[in-house]
Amino acid sequence: MVWKDLLVERRSKETLNALFFFGLLLLFVFQFALGPDRERLAGTLPGLLWLGFILSGLLGLGRTFVVERENDCWEGLLLAPGDKSAIYVGKLAGNLLLMLVIETILLVLFGFFFNLDLTHVLPALAVVIALGTVALAAVGTLFAAMTAQVRARELLFPVLLLPVEAPVLLATVKATEAVLLGEPLGSVAHWLKLLAAADVVYIAVGVLTFDFVMEG
Amino acid sequence: MRSLLGGVTLVGLAAGLVMGFAIAPREATQGNVQRIMYLHVPSVWVAYLAFAVVLVASIAYLVRRAEAADRLAHASAEVGVLFTGLTIATGSIWGKPTWGTWWTWDARLTTVSILFVMYLGYLLLRGMIEDRERGARFAAVLGIVAAFNIPLVHFSVYWWRTLHQPPSLMKPGPGTMPGIIVTALLVNFAAFTLLYAYFVTRRARVLRLEAEAEA
Numbered sequence: 001m002v003w004k005d006l007l008v009e010r011r012s013k014e015t016l017n018a019l020f021f022f023g024l025l026l027l028f029v030f031q032f033a034l035g036p037d038r039e040r041l042a043g044t045l046p047g048l049l050w051l052g053f054i055l056s057g058l059l060g061l062g063r064t065f066v067v068e069r070e071n072d073c074w075e076g077l078l079l080a081p082g083d084k085s086a087i088y089v090g091k092l093a094g095n096l097l098l099m100l101v102i103e104t105i106l107l108v109l110f111g112f113f114f115n116l117d118l119t120h121v122l123p124a125l126a127v128v129i130a131l132g133t134v135a136l137a138a139v140g141t142l143f144a145a146m147t148a149q150v151r152a153r154e155l156l157f158p159v160l161l162l163p164v165e166a167p168v169l170l171a172t173v174k175a176t177e178a179v180l181l182g183e184p185l186g187s188v189a190h191w192l193k194l195l196a197a198a199d200v201v202y203i204a205v206g207v208l209t210f211d212f213v214m215e216g
Numbered sequence: 217m218r219s220l221l222g223g224v225t226l227v228g229l230a231a232g233l234v235m236g237f238a239i240a241p242r243e244a245t246q247g248n249v250q251r252i253m254y255l256h257v258p259s260v261w262v263a264y265l266a267f268a269v270v271l272v273a274s275i276a277y278l279v280r281r282a283e284a285a286d287r288l289a290h291a292s293a294e295v296g297v298l299f300t301g302l303t304i305a306t307g308s309i310w311g312k313p314t315w316g317t318w319w320t321w322d323a324r325l326t327t328v329s330i331l332f333v334m335y336l337g338y339l340l341l342r343g344m345i346e347d348r349e350r351g352a353r354f355a356a357v358l359g360i361v362a363a364f365n366i367p368l369v370h371f372s373v374y375w376w377r378t379l380h381q382p383p384s385l386m387k388p389g390p391g392t393m394p395g396i397i398v399t400a401l402l403v404n405f406a407a408f409t410l411l412y413a414y415f416v417t418r419r420a421r422v423l424r425l426e427a428e429a430e431a
Contacts, residue, residue, distance in 0.1 A: 139361065142357070142361070143358075146341075146354045146357065146358075149350065149354075150341070150344050150345055150354075151344060152344055156340065156341060156344055159337050159340060160337045160340075160341060160358065162333075163330055163333040163334040163336075163337055164334060164337075164361060164362065164365050166330045166334075166369060166372075167330075167365065167368040167369045167371070167372035167373070168368075168372075170372045170373065170376050171372050174375075174376065190375060191375070194368065194371055194372055194375075197368065198368050201364050201365075201368065202361075205360060205361055205364055209278070209357045209360060209361070212278050212353050212356065212357055213353070213354065213357055215353065
């Protein structure tokens with residue numbers, strides 16, 4: 001499994017470059033769409049930030065299993081000895097790492113373009129982002145395995161993932177908003193609990209059902 | 217048996233309509249608009265019932281691999297989406313004169329609309345997969361994920377914002393509604409549940425015939 005993990009990371013470098021560029025483009029688009037008005041940008045920042053995360057997540061996560069098909073590794077995956085859920089955990093770990101790297105880059109870019117000083121809220125922000133990203137990646141990895149085996153996958157993947165992630169998006173945006181305003185994490189404890197619950201539920205369902213996704 | 221269920225359902229719906237729109241008293245502040253509750257609340261109930269059935273049937277399919285369970289999940293999801301849509305439509309019609317707007321991002325409206333798109337995605341997934349067995353497996357997985365997501369959707373949206381009036385039926389303490397209204401509502405609950413059972417059995421039968429015709 002560790003081997004699998006390393007493989008994913010090594011491969012993700014090609015994805016990483018493209019996603020970095022995509023993130024940069026997103027920032028441009030946000031700026032152009034909203035204009036240079038600093039006040040308005042500040043109000044929408046938490047939403048924009050997570051919009052950036054989720055859009056790049058959609059692209060990155062969606063490719064998780066497609067690369068296996070393109071590289072003809074799919075049968076190898078299916079034939080791999082041991083529990084299929086190990087593949088899920090490995091893929092999830094790889095995706096998590098990829099997304100966290102992308103999110104860090106996006107965060108720096110946001111700070112740079114919107115002229116924000118995020119250093120004093122960074123620890124709290126990191127907690128929110130970590131919890132939210134686990135929830136995104138857990139369902140994303142499961143769904144990516146399904147949609148990779150279906151036609152019109154690049155269409156179906158976001159269509160399935162976005163509604164399911166709605167509570168996660170609400171929670172992360174609200175929590176991020178509070179954190180950016182300098183409020184302590186305690187004031188958003190209920191959101192963090194919800195995110196933690198989502199993480200646990202999603203990973204548990206993912207581990208338990210992944211077997212059925214990888215049958216044929 | 218099927219036509220009996222259909223007949224009973226029809227009688228029940230007719231009785232429910234008469235109870236709700238003729239016998240039950242006119243509500244003092246909202247007027248006749250309030251009567252839409254007799255359709256609105258049972259619709260939500262059926263929607264939640266349908267999605268619960270999807271969950272149970274999905275688990276049953278993955279464990280037993282019985283195609284009947286898959287057809288039950290499929291039929292139930294379709295009926296669930298239909299009634300979620302009905303809930304939104306009736307709520308909207310009620311909301312315009314009462315709240316002054318067709319749509320607002322109130323907690324329960326948002327919850328129901330998220331459920332709506334979630335299960336619409338479920339049906340979309342089913343439609344996209346030609347291979348019957350694979351479609352059944354994937355749909356079952358999605359049916360389970362979606363069902364476990366419902367409480368998360370509920371709480372997140374509830375904290376996000378709330379404007380909807382609290383439920384007036386199941387709250388503790390002495391009821392504020394006169395008995396006749398409760399009776400009318402209960403008749404409609406029963407009729408809608410029968411309607412759900414009727415739709416699902418008919419739809420599951422069509423799915424079975426389709427499968428047989430293909431085989």
